[in-house]
Amino acid sequence: MCYSAGHRRQHGNASPCLEKRSFAVLHDALPLLFFQFSRSSDTRMLHPPSLAGQRGGYEKPRYGITQCGCARAFGLDGGHRALAGQGKHQGPLGKRQGAGIRGDVRARRGKPEPAAAAQRRVHHQERGQDQAPALRRGGEVAVPGMKALKALPLLSLLCALWLAFSALAQGYPVKPVRVVVPFAPGGGTDVQARVLFRELNEQFRQPFIVDNRPGASGLIGAEAVVNAPADGYTILFTTATLASNATLYKGTMKFDPVKDTAPVMWVSSTPLVLIVHPGVAAKSPEELIDLLKKSPGRLNAAINVPGSTSHLAAEMFKQLAGLSFTVVPYKGGGLSMAAVMSGEVDFQFAEGLLAAPQIRGGRVRALAVTTPTPLAGFPGLPAMNGILPGLVADNWFAIYAPAGTPREIVNTINRALKKALEASAVRALFEQESLAAVGSTPEELGAHLRREIDRYAEVIRKGNITPQ
Template structure:
């Protein structure tokens, strides 16, 4: 009798859970962006959140939670209820770089999340204050070699793709400059534009408007080839052979989120990427829309971890 009652109770709970997943979403969804407002992850996240809101019929509300190179925001989502109402705009930093950089991680990049969809590939860019004497990557390298340790560069934080872009540049170009970490690309850009720090590695989306307006001077993109939106801007690799970095954005839910919920989030995210307005905005800052299945994103994360671990080790970068 007791066994029958227990089985009936379990069946009822499972049925209720299935119904909840089928009705998802019935209330607002929080998209955690693990960096402050103003950077490329924030730009991509807000574009996708707005379009997903239309698709899902419930608000997708952006919450910026920066700190620890993206670890704080990612950990918040990893520990959230696996019901689909808290999702993460993950990046190469949160899921590939940080596991190699930090001695202790507050989450597992593979086991703590349910992959939803790979959204975009984003180039980085080397920029300087317009008053800075170097007008090309060649001139910058010459200036840095003539003045080792004199100049500094800003990034969105310790261990971020932008930090590693700078460290890889130093290593391959044979130059020395000081790293100034900020709590996100937005605050770093303010200081570079004002001249407090002369050099920065940034995501192209967050710098593109400032480059076009003349508030920043771009020296080169970090991808192996030139960016379509800035065809006259050389790739750093044209001057420093072998140099290549970039970032990506992807959507994740907490591990254990029901497959039906993941499927609805995946469909909404991938539909957002087909919107002409989203594609046009992505094109403005040279972000390439991707889209994927959850399984494809899961494989992408594993490949990125394997790719970046030796690069991080070669730079000698390590964070507590």
Template sequence: MKTIAHALAATCLTLATSVALAGPYPDKPIRMVVPFPPGGTTDLLGRVLATRLSETLGQQVVVDNRPGAGGTIGSDLVAKSPADGYTLMFGTVGTQSINATLYKKLPFDPQKDFSPVALFAGVPNILVVNPNVPARNVRELVSYAKANPGKLNMGSAGNGTTNHLSGELFKSMAGVQVVHVPYKGSGPAMADLLANQVQLMFDNLPGSLPHVKAGRLRALAVTSATRSPALPDVPTMAEAGIAGYEADVWFGVVGPRGLPPEVSSRLSQEITRIAQDKAMRDKLVQAGAAPLTSTPEQFSVLIRRDTDKWAKLVQASGASVD
């Protein structure tokens, strides 16, 4: 009996020591996967959040860019990572909602294989053209595209991204033929747009805003239902003549399925505090984004709702990805 008692005591001591050594979350650096390359809006906003999280959590949050296949390569990596809170993803409406409809065969389930943590920001897309394009508004662009079918090239961050779908919706609703040129992220697409290798793009507003203000790109319209405070003189697509057009984009943090509730709660609270901070709110608005907040449960509801919403948009636009 003494032997059993001693063994139990030793086991309890070992467990207690393990718990003590584990400490409160986080006790080591966190990897935040950005499933797109550097230079685009997802990368920009992800790095802004990672920097502040590093300060508030007391552990470095390292951005790890894993681009490709409309965000599915990075998403797959995170979906298959340990659900311990040390591998997260800065996801988008594309990775969490749109890809479920666009891709016939995904190595993961966008809804079931992730733990939603918190929303962080929302942005409209903006229709921008290279200044060499002879169009100063959407109506002129539509007229030029109809007169020159297939002559204009439209860049995007990749097949199935919100850039792509916003453009496909425009093509469908305006009845124009432009050539879609997918890239591995907004950064490379933007570089070619500035060089006039492609002539137009539906870019996330923060990525295009500096170029619009510098006169390197011409802004024709935003895809949201209301104008952006960052560019109040730029009309919405509906105001510009494409009645009923609307497409918004959100960004937030998710983890692998089975993320411990205490970890999810801690991260959600910190991200919400960061998004509500006045200095951060001002920074996001100046960049063309709007701060968003949510609980993990609210974020989950949004993902399910937008999966249905964008499925209809995908079908209406005729967009598809093999």
């Protein structure tokens, strides 16, 4: 059907077109309606078989909109190339099939004489080509705004993605969230994660499930997270080990800690405490140094995992004091603490989170802290920095998501964690275990991670530390 003004006699046997005013509202509301192309029998026309070398009959069907002189009804003329297509409009009554409306211009499918073609070009230029078919070879059409129309699928896709991400962030989480802890159960990271994410369970009414994935100094769990879908339903709760692993496992790591993670929050930090088994004949850092020097290689030290802050603190202790002792790695802070309590190893730089209850219970003896100055949470303990200048170390805990996680989801988790840090149960744990709450922004965690990578790299190179 042709939607235009006119009379049947002007268009051969075509139905009379409707006037512009009949479709004014439709034109304003649904302008794209007139650019929807359909394939039907109306898009086929006869061409005359009268010219030598040409066949008559039906032309190959084309896609298009029937176009005639009444295209002005929809503003498709006037200096622009009009919508074009083949139609079965015929010329005035009495004309042969396929002839043009005007007698001086032959049918489109005919082969015009040179003079007639020239005359038609001049006429179209003067009249704005309001009746000129703009059909190019192959059935393509030139339509005002066609470039914009071609961009519509891409724009629609972008809008759909934006709406999907917005809806995802607003409804997050709609299912359980897996919190990967890359260390064994019972360690400081595990204890803190369970108390912290219990608060998020209450906030979102969705379970945040702690999933312990120990091994390879935290790399197994971290790798599981960076390879997970970036949808916020798998996140990592880890320690400063992620920074030391960047140097310790350089060349063998299957991911980049900076590029392949989305920082969420630097949650907290804890000092390290130098502890010994009660059977070790040392009641101060100085006495332990003397004992190690008198019996080099006889005593051994437990470390959480290779490359952990407990490992780096032990290495700094060895470098600064000129000592020799054996380092025994474990798969987490809980296991290494149990080894010291049982006498399997002699001493350790343990996380304050794990050391505090064992110190109070008399199961281990504390000698010093690794903070720059003494801590109120460990009264009476000196700072190692005052005995061996430069021996400053702490363990920090942070949360990451896979790279590419929508920022709206990262912000949602960050806000929930800040609220959780104010919960009474979390504050009680932090006070009891000498944890310092940080609650950083994602940007602050990213900057801190890069600084720590550089700092630990120097210690690892000096100590010639390698994966065990």
